[in-house]
Amino acid sequence: MKTDLFPEDIRPHLLPEPGGDLGYDCLNCRSRLQPDRLYYTCPKCGGLLMLTDSQSERLSQKPGSFWRRLFDYRLMDNRQAIRGVFTFHEFIAPLIPLEDIIYLGEGHTPVVAAPPSLAKEVGASFYVKLDGLNPSASFKDRGMAAALSYLQYLTRSQGLTQVMAVCASTGDTSAAAALYAASLGGPVKSAVLLPRGRVTPQQLSQPLGSGAKVFELPGVFDDCMKVVEHLSERYQVTLLNSKNPWRVLGQESYAYEVAQQFDYELGDLVIIVPVGNAGNITAILSGLLKFYRFGLIDRLPKVIAVQSERANPVFLYYSQNQAERKYAPVTVRPSVAQAAMIGDPVSFPRLAALVEQYEKAAGTSFFVVEVTEEAIMEGMIQANRRGLPVCTQGGEGLAGLKTALAAGLITPSETAVVDSTAHALKFMDFQNAYFDGRLAHEYGIPTRPELTNRPQAVSIPGVLPDGHTKMSEDDHRKFVAAAAREIAAALDLKESQ
Ligand SMILES: *Cc1c(COP(=O)(O)O)cnc(C)c1O
Numbered sequence: 001m002k003t004d005l006f007p008e009d010i011r012p013h014l015l016p017e018p019g020g021d022l023g024y025d026c027l028n029c030r031s032r033l034q035p036d037r038l039y040y041t042c043p044k045c046g047g048l049l050m051l052t053d054s055q056s057e058r059l060s061q062k063p064g065s066f067w068r069r070l071f072d073y074r075l076m077d078n079r080q081a082i083r084g085v086f087t088f089h090e091f092i093a094p095l096i097p098l099e100d101i102i103y104l105g106e107g108h109t110p111v112v113a114a115p116p117s118l119a120k121e122v123g124a125s126f127y128v129k130l131d132g133l134n135p136s137a138s139f140k141d142r143g144m145a146a147a148l149s150y151l152q153y154l155t156r157s158q159g160l161t162q163v164m165a166v167c168a169s170t171g172d173t174s175a176a177a178a179l180y181a182a183s184l185g186g187p188v189k190s191a192v193l194l195p196r197g198r199v200t201p202q203q204l205s206q207p208l209g210s211g212a213k214v215f216e217l218p219g220v221f222d223d224c225m226k227v228v229e230h231l232s233e234r235y236q237v238t239l240l241n242s243k244n245p246w247r248v249l250g251q252e253s254y255a256y257e258v259a260q261q262f263d264y265e266l267g268d269l270v271i272i273v274p275v276g277n278a279g280n281i282t283a284i285l286s287g288l289l290k291f292y293r294f295g296l297i298d299r300l301p302k303v304i305a306v307q308s309e310r311a312n313p314v315f316l317y318y319s320q321n322q323a324e325r326k327y328a329p330v331t332v333r334p335s336v337a338q339a340a341m342i343g344d345p346v347s348f349p350r351l352a353a354l355v356e357q358y359e360k361a362a363g364t365s366f367f368v369v370e371v372t373e374e375a376i377m378e379g380m381i382q383a384n385r386r387g388l389p390v391c392t393q394g395g396e397g398l399a400g401l402k403t404a405l406a407a408g409l410i411t412p413s414e415t416a417v418v419d420s421t422a423h424a425l426k427f428m429d430f431q432n433a434y435f436d437g438r439l440a441h442e443y444g445i446p447t448r449p450e451l452t453n454r455p456q457a458v459s460i461p462g463v464l465p466d467g468h469t470k471m472s473e474d475d476h477r478k479f480v481a482a483a484a485r486e487i488a489a490a491l492d493l494k495e496s497q
Pocket residue numbers: 138139140172173242274275276277278279280281339340391393421422
């Protein structure tokens with residue numbers, strides 16, 4: 001919509017003024033660092049960093065109702081810099097000038113109501129937020145949009161001529177990093193480290209297609225992460241893993257969008273999130289708290305984190321008595337929720353700090369459940385069969401919803417929003433393997449025949465098309481009729497009158 005058609009009081013605010021005082025806060029020694037360079041960890045103590053705006057009070061000079069209206073109107077503004085996650089510029093990274101913002105179509109993914117038949121099977125009405133509809137087909141694009149926009153700002157304002165952006169990945173971080181780095185181009189190049197055989201062929205094809213350098217290493221994600229950390233300590237590289245606190249800011253947009261999509265009324269909502277490295281759940285809690293603090297929402301939703309029982313350090317931590325909780329990494333076992341197959345989540349200290357703040361503000365409203373591999377696969381297939389293209393992690397979320405209902409953590413009167421963190425297509429090999437009965441050995445998942453589906457060959461006598469030789473019209477007519485007869489028989493079709 002053209003600017004002069006917006007209400008008069010909204011017009012001057014459509015394009016945000018860069019501002020605020022963003023800085024890195026060390027969660028460990030409480031140092032504060034200036035945002036004139038990229039830090040991943042505290043240079044003084046090695047602690048994890050969060051980016052905060054020390055002048056965020058300026059946001060409370062406007063009431064929550066103003067921000068709600070502004071963000072809703074911004075959805076109708078077509079200027080690229082304020083589309084996507086930067087619709088919420090003032091709450092994401094107000095430091096970044098609009099000219100440096102990269103928009104590749106990320107964010108504003110739909111929330112889709114589960115069809116009634118599926119809601120009935122599950123025992124509650126719920127929505128799925130299809131974050132697989134992001135440009136690289138996972139939510140990781142949200143964080144990369146923020147991190148690479150900041151990188152563009154740094155390289156431009158400081159005249160940097162060579163930037164090697166590096167990450168370790170369970171598949172989706174590398175796809176997103178390579179995509180955004182490819183768009184930026186110029187001095188920015190990217191390299192990704194992947195655990196060999198532990199990313200899907202689709203995920204491997206993505207950074208290759210984006211022109212990144214791709215390295216396959218033995219071991220699992222946690223091993224690749226250690227190599228990346230070693231690289232970042234000794235060489236000039238720009239780390240794009242979720243240690244990079246700019247990614248957390250971009251991923252907060254998930255929470256802002258859910259708020260917007262439910263008209264800022266989140267009191268009876270339950271947000272369900274699969275957890276691996278704990279970056280996404282951290283960002284979602286942080287985003288919800290910000291919107292609450294500045295009056296955009298007046299109640300905080302319940303949040304339920306979900307882990308596979310084969311990669312469950314966060315679940316194990318929160319199952320202990322509050323007073324005696326001790327964090328310990330776990331050794332992962334193969335999980336079909338492969339993108340969340342992480343035994344030592346990098347963002348765990350951030351998550352623990354945020355859960356504490358969240359429960360201070362909302363009471364007991366953060367829960368972690370664990371689910372079986374079988375429940376994850378069945379969740380994915382069940383959703384896919386009802387028009388919801390969820391990935392294995394989305395299946396994990398759906399399994400988490402069922403577990404939470406059974407445990408009484410959710411009542412059927414509440415409405416759940418399940419985060420399908422990636423597109424089903426990225427994880428189709430798991431579904432095919434399930435159909436073929438190939439998940440029993442490594443993943444311990446038996447195949448239930450009623451959930452399988454296979455293509456059927458149609459056997460037809462006579463001359464058949466081979467794709468290049470021209471057939472006679474008569475032969476072709478016979479082929480068409482015979483094929484139709486076979487299919488009609490297989491489908492048990494009645495002849496039309
Ligand atoms: C990265 C990823 C996760 C896990 O998110 P974390 O931020 O690591 O907890 C879940 N699902 C998909 C599809 C992912 O790519």
